[in-house]
Amino acid sequence: xxxxxxxxxxxxxxxxxxxxxxxxxxxxxxxxxxxxxxxxxxxxxxxxxxxxxxxxxxxxxxxxxxxxxxxxxxxxxxxxxxxxxxxxxxxxxxxxxxxxxxxxxxxxxxxxxxxxxxxxxxxxxxxxxxxxxxxxxxxxxxxxxxxxxxxxxxxxxxxxxxxxxxxxxxxxxxxxxxxxxxxxxxxxxxxxxxxxxxxxxxxxxxxxxxxxxxxxxxxxxxxxxxxxxxxxxxxxxxxxxxxxxxxxxxxxxxxxxxxxxxxxxxxxxxxxxxxxxxxxxxxxxxxxxxxxxxxxxxxxxxxxxxxxxxxxxxxxxxxxxxxxxxxxxxxxxxxxxxxxxxxxxxxxxxxxxxxxxxxxxxxxxx
Numbered sequence: 001x002x003x004x005x006x007x008x009x010x011x012x013x014x015x016x017x018x019x020x021x022x023x024x025x026x027x028x029x030x031x032x033x034x035x036x037x038x039x040x041x042x043x044x045x046x047x048x049x050x051x052x053x054x055x056x057x058x059x060x061x062x063x064x065x066x067x068x069x070x071x072x073x074x075x076x077x078x079x080x081x082x083x084x085x086x087x088x089x090x091x092x093x094x095x096x097x098x099x100x101x102x103x104x105x106x107x108x109x110x111x112x113x114x115x116x117x118x119x120x121x122x123x124x125x126x127x128x129x130x131x132x133x134x135x136x137x138x139x140x141x142x143x144x145x146x147x148x149x150x151x152x153x154x155x156x157x158x159x160x161x162x163x164x165x166x167x168x169x170x171x172x173x174x175x176x177x178x179x180x181x182x183x184x185x186x187x188x189x190x191x192x193x194x195x196x197x198x199x200x201x202x203x204x205x206x207x208x209x210x211x212x213x214x215x216x217x218x219x220x221x222x223x224x225x226x227x228x229x230x231x232x233x234x235x236x237x238x239x240x241x242x243x244x245x246x247x248x249x250x251x252x253x254x255x256x257x258x259x260x261x262x263x264x265x266x267x268x269x270x271x272x273x274x275x276x277x278x279x280x281x282x283x284x285x286x287x288x289x290x291x292x293x294x295x296x297x298x299x300x301x302x303x304x305x306x307x308x309x310x311x312x313x314x315x316x317x318x319x320x321x322x323x324x325x326x327x328x329x330x331x332x333x334x335x336x337x338x339x340x341x342x343x344x345x346x347x348x349x350x351x352x353x354x355x356x357x358x359x360x361x362x363x364x365x366x
Contacts, residue, residue, distance in 0.1 A: 019215040024103065032079055034058045037113065044118055045102075052235045064098060074302055075112060078107045086276035088121065100125040184314035192233065196268075212341065220246040220286055220295070227263040231271075238271045240280040249286035252293055252361045258337035263297075263331035266357060270299035293361040300354040306347075 018026050022042050023264045027040040036043075036055050044051050047062060054062070063071055067089040078084055084105040090098050105116035113162065175181060180281045190347030224244055228235060230305075235242070267282060274280040334357075349355040 026114050030114045032112040062091050081107055081109055096290050156222055213255045215253055215255055217251050218254045218259050219251040223259050223263050238280055240271050242282045245285045249288055262334050263338055265334050266297040270301055271331040274301045295359045303351050303353050305348040
């Protein structure tokens with residue numbers, strides 16, 4: 001049977017008190033004076049107080065001391081007619097335990113009452129705390145492993161460079177056995193590959209380090225000397241000619257390791273991607289112009305079509321020429337090192353004519 005309004009008359013026989021009392025959630029009605037007016041059994045069960053004890057004291061007295069200020073602020077918004085949704089705070093039980101409650105509260109100004117429902121989310125908060133602790137521990141462990149990897153890769157570069165220097169000192173003409181020549185060539189190639197891999201690992205680990213990057217006055221000539229010494233075999237074997245002019249701008253305020261990585265990647269790329277049958281010619285020039293601190297690195301290598309690759313030049317794992325040792329991270333790291341220090345880098349290139357990178361360094365601000 002239905003009434004004229006279309007609502008079943010059976011609804012009037014429902015006992016809404018059961019809905020209030022049987023809920024596992026905390027149901028309560030509070031007055032604008034800050035006292036409970038009506039609560040269900042779950043409130044007493046969760047907080048451990050009798051209904052009489054809860055009704056006799058101000059609600060604020062049951063709230064965790066550290067949460068009382070923020071709770072009072074949101075309560076003021078309720079008294080101004082603003083509903084409160086998913087507000088979380090802590091209560092102290094009769095036994096001294098802490099429980100987390102998530103509240104949805106609706107004010108009824110004409111009655112000066114607040115109707116509220118709370119869910120006990122203590123278990124959820126405990127899981128979050130355990131998870132955050134585990135994440136912190138894993139973060140510390142990961143940082144230690146990264147530092148170990150960085151140190152190991154970095155420290156291995158020196159003996160590898162020394163081994164490469166031995167190859168350059170060998171008198172190949174004094175070795176008559178062709179098989180020995182072949183073994184030495186294989187060993188040298190493998191050592192150079194290992195060196196480049198170590199350099200890549202060190203650069204990537206440096207890129208991912210979440211630490212303060214120290215800056216200092218770095219002289220281009222010092223960085224150039226250190227880098228070319230580390231790849232002397234590559235330079236000699238390729239018959240590369242490298243010209244420098246750092247007179248107009250001898251130094252910049254920068255991170256030395258980053259600048260060494262920039263020089264290493266741009267110079268080694270210029271050699272690796274040289275034009276077949278043409279000895280690499282690389283020029284480095286620093287100067288100031290219109291209050292800018294500039295450095296150019298230019299080569300006469302293969303170059304590339306700017307229209308085709310201009311949006312991908314500095315992308316991770318981008319390769320524009322076939323080369324066995326290419327991993328597609330060199331230019332990505334170059335751009336990262338420059339931009340993370342506040343600078344910019346641009347590139348111009350033509351196929352078979354070479355490439356020019358121009359770096360603009362951020363000025364030191366005192």
